[in-house]
Amino acid sequence: MAKSTHDARIEPYTHAAAGWGALKQVAINLVRERVPGAHYRTLLKQNQPDGFDCPGCAWPDREHASTFEFCENGVKAVAAEATSKRATPDLFARYTVAELMQQSDYELEFHGRLTDPLVYDAASDKYLPISWDDAFALIADHLKRLDDPNEAAFYTSGRAANEAAFLFQLFVRLYGTNNFPDCSNMCHEPTSRGLPNTVGIGKGTVTLDDFEHCDTLLVFGQNPATNHPRMLGELREVSRRGATIVSINPLRERGLERFTSPSHPTEMLTMSSTPIATVFVRPKLSGDFALIKAIAKYVLERDDEAISNGTKRVLDTAFIDEHTTGFDAFAADLRAEDWALLIEESGVPREEIVRLAEIYCKGERVIVTWGMGLTQHRNSVATIQMLSNLMMMRGNIGRRGAGLCPVRGHSNVQGDRTMGIDEKPSSAFLDRLGKVFRFEPPREHGYDTIETIQAMLEGKVKVFVGLGGNFSIATPDTPRTWEALRACALTVQVTTKLNRSHLIHGKDALILPTLGRTEIDLQDGVAQGVTVEDSMSMVHISYGMNKPASPNLLSETAIVARMGEATLGQDKVDWRWYAQDYARIRDAIEGVIDGFDDFNARVAKPGGFHLGVASRDRVWKTASGKAQFIAHAVDTDTPLHRARQKHGEQLMTLMTTRSHDQYNTTIYGQDDRYRGVYGQRRVVFINRGDLEMLGFANGDWVDLKSVWEDGIERRADGFMLVEYDIPRGSLGAYYPETNPLVPLESFAIGAGTPASKSIPVLLSRAASPLQAR
Structure with missing residues (x-):
C-alpha cells in the first residue's frame, strides 16, 4: 500500500550496521515527526530506571542505568509517539473513510497522534467525535445484547503494559469468555x-x-x-x-x-x-x-x-x-x-x-x-x-x-501472556484468579487469532475489541480478514495513531485514543508507572516523561476499567478504584500469578527483578518432572511439497519480512537501507539463478499468486524483482504488502501461527508502473 517515491532505487549498502548512518536517521526522524525540542531529552530517559521503557522491541537492558540506552528504531518509535502532529476531529471531518482508505499505511501513520474518541457514522462514511461516556455505553450495549459471551473477541497488542493486560483479562473473563487473540499468536506462539x-x-x-x-x-x-x-x-x-x-x-x-x-x-x-x-x-x-x-x-x-x-x-x-x-x-x-x-x-x-x-x-x-x-x-x-x-x-x-x-518482538508481548492474555489458560491460573476475585472463570478454551477471523467470517464473533495493534494488516489472508471485520456488529480500536484497522470496521465502530508509553499518566494527580516484562523475564517499571498529546486521552488501564464498569458494573470489581492507583493492580497480580511476591517493592528497585524461570534452575515443570526429548519425523507431504510436485521448479517459496524503516506494521519510511532498497516497498528479492530459470531479468515487474488447495485466488500484484543473495527457490518480500498471499489455513501445527515464512507462490510477468500509465 506504500507508494514508491521519486528517488526509488536499488543501491547496495556497503557500510557496517548502525554507526553514523543510524545517527543520521535519528536526526531525520526527529525532524520528520516535528518532535518538539523539549522532547529530545526524552531519549535520555529511554530504558532508564526513572524513565520509560522503549515502546519498541523487548530486548533487555544491560544496566538499565546508562546514559545511552536507545537505538535507531527505538528513536523512530519514540519520535512517532512524541510527534507534534495531531489527527484531530478536523481530519476526520475532511475525509470519508473511503478517502482515507486510498492513503498508504505510511500516510496514515504520518497524520500524527489521535486526540479524541471517535464513532463511525454510516450516513456520512465519516468518524465523528463522541464523549467517553457515550463510547463506553455503546460498547456495553453491544456486549450485553450478545446471546453468548463467546460472540465477542478481545485482541491484545504487545505494547499493552502488565497492569492494563491484567485488568483486561479480568474484565473479559468476568464477562464470560477466553477469546483472547493476541500478537503472540502471530509470532512466538x-x-x-x-x-x-x-x-x-x-x-x-x-x-x-x-x-x-x-x-x-x-x-x-x-x-x-x-x-x-x-x-x-x-x-x-x-x-x-x-x-x-x-x-x-x-x-x-x-x-x-x-x-x-x-x-x-x-x-x-x-x-x-x-x-x-x-x-x-x-x-x-x-x-x-x-x-x-x-x-x-x-x-x-x-x-x-x-x-x-x-x-x-x-x-x-x-x-x-x-x-x-x-x-x-x-x-x-x-x-x-x-x-x-x-x-x-x-x-x-x-x-x-x-x-x-x-x-x-x-x-x-x-x-x-x-x-x-x-x-x-x-x-x-x-x-x-x-x-x-x-x-x-x-x-x-x-x-x-x-x-x-x-527473542520476542513487541516490548511487552511476553508480559501480556504472563498476565493471562491466553486463549488456553491453565487451570491453576483460573483457580487462583477465581479465588481472589470470587467468581468462576470460564474454562472453555477461546479463539486464537486465526480462529477469531474464521469465527467472524462464520458469524460466530460479532464484537471485536482491539487493545492496540493493527489487526487488519498484521494478520494473514488480508481480503478474508477484512471481510471478517466488516461483518462485525461492533469494532473497537484502542490506539495512539491512525492505522488501516480503523478503516476496516464493523457496522458500529469506535476509535479510542490512548496515552503513549512516553507520556505522563496522571491518575488523581499522581503519576503512575506501568510494568513490562522483557524477553529474558526481567520485570521493570516505566514512567512517562512527556505531556499527553491531548487533554482528552485516557490511559489503556483507565479505558479497560471504564469498559469493565460500563459492562459489568462494580458488584465484583471496583474498576475505578483499581484505575486510580496502579499499585493496587500490582497487589492483585501478586495474589494471582506466581513469581510476583512483593511486586510493588521489588519493581521499585532500579532495574526491577527477574521473574524466575524454573528450567533455568533445572527444575522441569513437565508431566514427567524431567526435561523431555521429543522425536519428530521429517514431513515430506506438506502443502508446500505438494505444490512443488505439481508446479516443479516454477514454484517458489516466499517469506514475508520487515524493512528497516518499519516496526511490525508501522511504516516509518520507505527505505530498507541495509538491503539497499530506497524509496519503495513493492520489491521481491530473488536469486540470480532463479531469475534466469524463470526467464526474468533484474528489475522486471511481476505479480505473485499463492498456491493453496482451497480454490481461493490469492494475489499480490505489481512487485519489482531485485536480484539478491538468497537461496535458490526462495523469495523475500515485505509485509503487510504480501500478507494477502498467506492462507488462513496455513499455520503452525499445534500453535496456529501463520506460516508467513513458507508461502508457495508462482510469479507471472506484469507491466511496470510506467508502462501501466
Whole structure:
C-alpha cells in the first residue's frame, strides 16, 4: 500500500550496521515527526530506571542505568509517539473513510497522534467525535445484547503494559469468555506451545549475564539490526571477547556481518567496526527443522565414534541421565534418519552441516537465539522442540553461559501472556484468579487469532475489541480478514495513531485514543508507572516523561476499567478504584500469578527483578518432572511439497519480512537501507539463478499468486524483482504488502501461527508502473 517515491532505487549498502548512518536517521526522524525540542531529552530517559521503557522491541537492558540506552528504531518509535502532529476531529471531518482508505499505511501513520474518541457514522462514511461516556455505553450495549459471551473477541497488542493486560483479562473473563487473540499468536506462539513439553515453560532460560560467559552463540532466523538493534551491542561484546557467533538464516543480513557501535566513540571517530558472525549458514525456506535434526544426528554419530575410540563423550550423559527422559527413542529416531533427506530438505550441503555441528560440539557454553524465522512455518513447534533436543544433548540448558533465548518482538508481548492474555489458560491460573476475585472463570478454551477471523467470517464473533495493534494488516489472508471485520456488529480500536484497522470496521465502530508509553499518566494527580516484562523475564517499571498529546486521552488501564464498569458494573470489581492507583493492580497480580511476591517493592528497585524461570534452575515443570526429548519425523507431504510436485521448479517459496524503516506494521519510511532498497516497498528479492530459470531479468515487474488447495485466488500484484543473495527457490518480500498471499489455513501445527515464512507462490510477468500509465 506504500507508494514508491521519486528517488526509488536499488543501491547496495556497503557500510557496517548502525554507526553514523543510524545517527543520521535519528536526526531525520526527529525532524520528520516535528518532535518538539523539549522532547529530545526524552531519549535520555529511554530504558532508564526513572524513565520509560522503549515502546519498541523487548530486548533487555544491560544496566538499565546508562546514559545511552536507545537505538535507531527505538528513536523512530519514540519520535512517532512524541510527534507534534495531531489527527484531530478536523481530519476526520475532511475525509470519508473511503478517502482515507486510498492513503498508504505510511500516510496514515504520518497524520500524527489521535486526540479524541471517535464513532463511525454510516450516513456520512465519516468518524465523528463522541464523549467517553457515550463510547463506553455503546460498547456495553453491544456486549450485553450478545446471546453468548463467546460472540465477542478481545485482541491484545504487545505494547499493552502488565497492569492494563491484567485488568483486561479480568474484565473479559468476568464477562464470560477466553477469546483472547493476541500478537503472540502471530509470532512466538510455537515457542510458547513447544517449550513447555520439552523444558516445562514457554520462556527463555538465559539472562544477559549468560552472554558474558558463552563461548558459542547460534543465531537462528533473526535480523537484530532491524528488529532489536540493541541486541547488536551485546553481540559486539560477545564477538570482541572471542566467542564464535553463527548466523543461520536464508539472508546474510548486514547487521550480523559488521557493526559500528554509536555508543563507542573510538569506533565512530575511526569509522571502524566489529565483525559479528564469522560463519553464515543459509538453509532454504522451511529447511530449519531438517538442518537442526541433521546437526543432532551428527552429534550422536560423533558420540558413537567417541565410544568406539574410547575418547571423551560428546553427549552430556550426566545431564541426560539425571535430568531428561525419552532420549533412547529420540536417539533411535536420529539413527534411522536418512542423511540424503536431511540435506535435501534443509537445502544445506553436508560439509556445511558438519562444520556447523563441529562448532556446536566444541562449544562448552552455547546460547541459541531465534526469532520469527523459526516460528512462522507449518512445522515450527517441531522445530523449536528439535532445537531444545539439540541443546539438551550437551547439557546446554540451566548452565551459566548457555541456554535457550527466544527473542520476542513487541516490548511487552511476553508480559501480556504472563498476565493471562491466553486463549488456553491453565487451570491453576483460573483457580487462583477465581479465588481472589470470587467468581468462576470460564474454562472453555477461546479463539486464537486465526480462529477469531474464521469465527467472524462464520458469524460466530460479532464484537471485536482491539487493545492496540493493527489487526487488519498484521494478520494473514488480508481480503478474508477484512471481510471478517466488516461483518462485525461492533469494532473497537484502542490506539495512539491512525492505522488501516480503523478503516476496516464493523457496522458500529469506535476509535479510542490512548496515552503513549512516553507520556505522563496522571491518575488523581499522581503519576503512575506501568510494568513490562522483557524477553529474558526481567520485570521493570516505566514512567512517562512527556505531556499527553491531548487533554482528552485516557490511559489503556483507565479505558479497560471504564469498559469493565460500563459492562459489568462494580458488584465484583471496583474498576475505578483499581484505575486510580496502579499499585493496587500490582497487589492483585501478586495474589494471582506466581513469581510476583512483593511486586510493588521489588519493581521499585532500579532495574526491577527477574521473574524466575524454573528450567533455568533445572527444575522441569513437565508431566514427567524431567526435561523431555521429543522425536519428530521429517514431513515430506506438506502443502508446500505438494505444490512443488505439481508446479516443479516454477514454484517458489516466499517469506514475508520487515524493512528497516518499519516496526511490525508501522511504516516509518520507505527505505530498507541495509538491503539497499530506497524509496519503495513493492520489491521481491530473488536469486540470480532463479531469475534466469524463470526467464526474468533484474528489475522486471511481476505479480505473485499463492498456491493453496482451497480454490481461493490469492494475489499480490505489481512487485519489482531485485536480484539478491538468497537461496535458490526462495523469495523475500515485505509485509503487510504480501500478507494477502498467506492462507488462513496455513499455520503452525499445534500453535496456529501463520506460516508467513513458507508461502508457495508462482510469479507471472506484469507491466511496470510506467508502462501501466
